[in-house]
Amino acid sequence: xxxxxxxxxxxxxxxxxxxxxxxxxxxxxxxxxxxxxxxxxxxxxxxxxxxxxxxxxxxxxxxxxxxxxxxxxxxxxxxxxxxxxxxxxxxxxxxxxxxxxxxxxxxxxxxxxxxxxxxxxxxxxxxxxxxxxxxxxxxxxxxxxxxxxxxxxxxxxxxxxxxxxxxxxxxxxxxxxxxxxxxxxxxxxxxxxxxxxxxxxxxxxxxxxxxxxxxxxxxxxxxxxxxxxxxxxxxxxxxxxxxxxxxxxxxxxxxxxxxxxxxxxxxxxxxxxxxxxxxxxxxxxxxxxxxxxxxxxxxxxxxxxxxxxxxxxxxxxxxxxxxxxxxxxxxxxxxxxxxxxxxxxxxxxxxxxxxxxxxxxxxxxxxxxxxxxxxxxxxxxxxxxxxxxxxxxxxxxxxxxxxxxxxxxxxxxxxxxxxxxxxxxxxxxxxxxxxxxxxxxxxxxxxxxxxxxxxxxxxxxxxxxxxxxxxxxxxxxxxxxxxxxxxxxxxxxxxxxxxxxxxxxxxxxxxxxxxxxxxxxxxxxxxxxxxxxxxxxxxxxxxxxxxxxxxxxxxxxxxxxxxxxxxxxxxxxxxxxxxxxxxxxxxxxxxxxxxxxxxxxxxxxxxxxxxxxxxxxxxxxxxxxxxxxxxxxxxxx
Numbered sequence: 001x002x003x004x005x006x007x008x009x010x011x012x013x014x015x016x017x018x019x020x021x022x023x024x025x026x027x028x029x030x031x032x033x034x035x036x037x038x039x040x041x042x043x044x045x046x047x048x049x050x051x052x053x054x055x056x057x058x059x060x061x062x063x064x065x066x067x068x069x070x071x072x073x074x075x076x077x078x079x080x081x082x083x084x085x086x087x088x089x090x091x092x093x094x095x096x097x098x099x100x101x102x103x104x105x106x107x108x109x110x111x112x113x114x115x116x117x118x119x120x121x122x123x124x125x126x127x128x129x130x131x132x133x134x135x136x137x138x139x140x141x142x143x144x145x146x147x148x149x150x151x152x153x154x155x156x157x158x159x160x161x162x163x164x165x166x167x168x169x170x171x172x173x174x175x176x177x178x179x180x181x182x183x184x185x186x187x188x189x190x191x192x193x194x195x196x197x198x199x200x201x202x203x204x205x206x207x208x209x210x211x212x213x214x215x216x217x218x219x220x221x222x223x224x225x226x227x228x229x230x231x232x233x234x235x236x237x238x239x240x241x242x243x244x245x246x247x248x249x250x251x252x253x254x255x256x257x258x259x260x261x262x263x264x265x266x267x268x269x270x271x272x273x274x275x276x277x278x279x280x281x282x283x284x285x286x287x288x289x290x291x292x293x294x295x296x297x298x299x300x301x302x303x304x305x306x307x308x309x310x311x312x313x314x315x316x317x318x319x320x321x322x323x324x325x326x327x328x329x330x331x332x333x334x335x336x337x338x339x340x341x342x343x344x345x346x347x348x349x350x351x352x353x354x355x356x357x358x359x360x361x362x363x364x365x366x367x368x369x370x371x372x373x374x375x376x377x378x379x380x381x382x383x384x385x386x387x388x389x390x391x392x393x394x395x396x397x398x399x400x401x402x403x404x405x406x407x408x409x410x411x412x413x414x415x416x417x418x419x420x421x422x423x424x425x426x427x428x429x430x431x432x433x434x435x436x437x438x439x440x441x442x443x444x445x446x447x448x449x450x451x452x453x454x455x456x457x458x459x460x461x462x463x464x465x466x467x468x469x470x471x472x473x474x475x476x477x478x479x480x481x482x483x484x485x486x487x488x489x490x491x492x493x494x495x496x497x498x499x500x501x502x503x504x505x506x507x508x509x510x511x512x513x514x515x516x517x518x519x520x521x522x523x524x525x526x527x528x529x530x531x532x533x534x535x536x537x538x539x540x541x542x543x544x545x546x547x548x549x550x551x552x553x554x555x556x557x558x559x560x561x562x563x564x565x566x567x568x569x570x571x572x573x574x575x576x577x578x579x580x581x582x583x584x585x586x587x588x589x590x591x592x593x594x595x596x597x598x599x600x601x602x603x604x605x606x607x608x609x610x611x612x613x614x615x616x617x618x619x620x621x622x623x624x625x626x627x628x629x630x631x632x633x634x635x636x637x
Contacts, residue, residue: 004486006196007220008212009349015202017210019085019094024168024197030318031169031253032261034409035115036268036549038165039247041369041410043117044282044385046137048071048243052119052294053277055382057239057285058265059114060252068110070194070214070229071250074172075105077212085214086314093114094199102171104251113169114241114251122181124247125487127191142177142213142222148311161250164197173197176214177222178232188243193222232548262286263304264315271299271322274329275392298330303409316319321373323364328352328388335611336445340391342437345369349438351445352388362438363390364413366399372412377435382581392436398434401427443552444564444615543576543632544568548613551577559622560593563614565631567605573633574602575616580630590618602634 015522040056047054068427082098085091094506121304125136129143166175174196183189194214201208213220223229236246253611266269269277269292276282277297284292292300305327308316316323328350337350364371370390381387393399404427405413415431422562491598546565554560579586591597 002216002218002499004214004216004223006077006194006212006214007604008077008196008201008208008210008218009197009220010206011209013198013207015209016207018088019081019091019097019199021164021197021210022348024164024173026073032264033070033268033315033319033489034165037168037272037369037410039115040269040273040284042141042369042421043120043245043278044369045538047117047281048121048123053280054287055121055240055283057114059112059115059116059235059239059287060261061114061235061238062109063112063235066108066115067231069251070176071110071172071174072105074174074196074214075102075331076195077198077201077203078102078105078172080203081198082199084199090272092529097171097173101251104171105606111251111256112122112235114235114239115166115249116236116244116246118240118242120244122177122243123177124181125400127218133259137413138179138191138222142156142195143220156530166247166249167195169196169254170249171253173563174250176232176250176277177245178228178236178242178248179245180236182243190228190233191222192224196260198405207309232426239288243336244448248632260312263307263311266292266300267304267311267319267323270297270304271326272370274301274508275365275370275390278329279369301330307325321361321363322370324359324361324388325365325370325373325390326496328363328390329392340437343398344396344401345393345430345434345437346396347391347393347398349389349391349441353385353446357386357388358386360386361382361388362442363388365390365404366402369410370575371406371410375435376415377432378438379437381442381446383448384442384446385448387442389438389446401430405431412557426545429519434436440562444550445548445564447550451543543573543634546575546631546633547628549631553625554617558625559619559625561620561625561629562619563618564613567633569633570607572607573605574586575605575614575636577600577618577620578631578632579624580625588620588624593617605633 003070036058043054078101082095082102085094120561121137123136123138123141125140126133126139129135130137132433135144156479167173174194176192176194176579178190180188180190180193192215196212196214197210198209198212212446231463232246232248233416235248240246266286269286273282274297277284277292278294280294283294286292290300299301305320305323322401337348340347340349360381361364361373362375363373364378365373402413405415405417407414407417412429415424418427545568549565552562552564554562567573577588577590579588587601589601590597591599591601592603597619605614
């Protein structure tokens with residue numbers, strides 16, 4: 001068997017690689033957060049038993065340097081890279097990195113950050129690139145550069161760009177892969193290999209590539225079975241035995257120590273994978289003790305929020321949006337939740353509104369992982385109050401479509417990633433229908449209420465109760481103008497409040513030639529309108545005002561409206577829609593969207609004791625959309 005050790009292969013007179021590496025730099029700004037995202041998503045992609053969660057364990061261990069020659073023997077290549085950098089550009093950042101790395105490998109102890117998974121396939125497939133054999137997950141992760149190797153079209157991650165996240169965490173730019181798999185014969189096979197991304201250097205008479213490997217130097221093959229270092233086996237057995245993969249990061253650059261590190265890992269897990277955990281797709285173990293599962297994820301998240309002030313502010317600022325999305329998905333926090341199905345998209349959605357929400361945002365998660373809160377066509381929302389929404393796209397056609405739009409960092413959707421213009425148009429059209437449906441849901445549940453009040457502090461000086469003067473910045477008092485109200489305002493009833501029906505008759509004028517009793521068209525009719533000439537009369541409206549009424553026009557050229565509300569009583573009732581003013585209301589005639597339907601004053605609703613939200617599609621007159629609306633339940637119990 002060939003010699004085992006580090007080898008940076010010759011570049012063969014080809015490309016010379018420098019210290020800067022865009023794939024690594026992508027993740028450096030948020031090391032812990034990026035590491036958690038990239039590691040867990042790859043584990044979720046290779047789950048074996050879909051009835052059980054994937055278990056991902058994060059560990060910190062320390063091993064005597066004498067037991068880890070795989071790390072200490074990297075010193076000679078770090079020194080060669082340092083010398084080369086001095087000749088190349090004398091990059092200050094690179095010089096500091098190599099000087100620090102050389103000191104680290106001379107330490108008596110080697111710190112190891114481990115990420116271990118189980119209930120996964122492990123890293124399967126060939127260990128050397130053979131043209132007749134399809135690359136598997138081993139080559140995709142260990143040897144791949146921009147190589148995507150996935151079994152499912154809607155898999156969350158990519159064994160390409162994201163594989164650099166663990167390398168970016170190491171102060172040596174080095175990782176070790178250890179995997180246990182069942183080979184084609186059904187026999188357990190263990191594999192181990194190191195990977196280091198430095199830069200091209202001169203080794204002997206040749207210039208090397210920037211990436212080197214630890215293992216069998218001939219063909220850069222991994223070490224297998226009994227030849228695997230003892231420390232790698234023991235650390236995995238301690239934290240996550242059985243089939244699966246362990247990634248070891250020597251001398252991790254954690255940016256925080258001890259409890260701070262574990263808090264950051266925990267919050268990164270909760271904010272990125274709250275849905276995956278709550279659905280039973282994922283369990284996460286932190287160190288030797290705490291395990292986050294579907295049964296305790298709410299409690300652990302609540303505790304993390306209670307201690308939010310203990311976190312580094314810069315870290316919190318970077319993940320503020322992810323925290324908001326996790327709160328929205330948390331059980332009992334969403335004001336409304338539901339399911340949408342359109343154009344191959346199957347998704348669960350959650351909306352949170354109220355005083356605790358200050359912005360308007362839609363987060364898109366896919367296969368249990370939050371992708372972005374800045375998706376195309378879902379960033380501007382006119383006519384809504386602040387809300388926070390999460391749309392969790394489930395595995396299937398829609399998820400596969402979004403997967404094609406994801407950037408390498410898995411935090412944005414970009415249509416330009418589709419090369420074919422014709423295919424791009426098809427995908428964009430499907431996505432736009434999906435986004436349009438999401439917006440309809442937002443308007444249905446978060447549209448600005450007609451009785452909302454807004455307070456503008458620009459006029460505070462005119463409305464200071466009990467004061468006759470106000471002070472300018474310089475201290476001078478100025479008189480407050482006297483405000484006179486020209487008419488008495490009649491407060492609108494609150495949602496659920498009973499509205500009296502035994503008042504005086506309510507008389508108004510019909511809409512002219514558009515209504516009236518009988519088959520003959522005549523002036524007048526029972527649809528109120530200022531331009532009519534025939535007076536109509538009737539008793540004032542009576543009933544209970546429904547909760548959270550939303551009237552959303554299907555389109556600008558359609559008189560169909562989606563009318564949604566929450567009942568305030570049980571039993572059968574008549575639903576009646578009104579134009580709503582400051583001091584009076586006027587009934588609106590509606591009809592069902594069928595050619596044979598007639599205009600009517602109310603819609604009968606059967607008894608429903610569940611108090612579930614009601615959604616109706618009704619036709620209104622076009623002019624009705626110019627007014628605010630109010631809905632009453634007549635005869636509701």
